[in-house]
Amino acid sequence: MSRPSRQEEGEWMSRPHGYTRGEWRYVVLSPGQTVFFPSGTIHFVFRIRGVQTFALRGHILQWSGIKRWLKVIIAQVQNEEITNEDTASSAPQLVHVMKGLVSNRTKAGRDKELGGPDAVVRFFALIKEFDTSVAKLRHAESGVQP
Structure with missing residues (x-):
């Protein structure tokens, strides 16, 4: 989705498989082409049936985007329907590494x-929000009330 407003992003998060508003764009990639999305870009991948495809993915994190990245991770932990990754198991490890990198820097x-300094304070406030979200998720999965 091209540059969603906060409202559009929130509406998409509440119905990720049924949301049709906003400005959507598409591109058909040819062999050898690459596409890059910054952290949090709402996107879908469609493959043509009967045509063999091969795709690689990865996560690239820029210092200028760590706050946005962490907000995306928190949203994914809070709503597993907005990602196709197992964020509950991978996110704590990624966040732990990023926390160490920011601390060292x-x-x-x-x-x-x-x-x-203000950005660092906001980052660590988001770390606390992340930790709270993960704790709630773990309690919900275990059936134990926090």
Whole structure:
């Protein structure tokens, strides 16, 4: 979806398989072509039946996008319907690594690269929100009330 507003993004998250509003774009890739989506880009992949396809994916994280990335991870933990990944098991490991990288960069006096001290404070506030979301998910899966 091309540049969704916060409202459109929220509406999509509440009905990811039925949402049809917003500005959608598409591209048909030919062999050898690559497409890049920044963190949080709402997208779907369609493959033509009967035609062999091969696709690789990966996660690229830029310092300038860590806050957005973490917000996306939190949303995926809170609503597993918006991703096709097993975020519940992989996200804690990814977030732990990113938390360490940000801590190291901050200790080295390089917090400007992360957006400055205020951005680092907001990042660690999001880490707490992530931890709370994961704890709620684990309690829900275990059937134990928090």
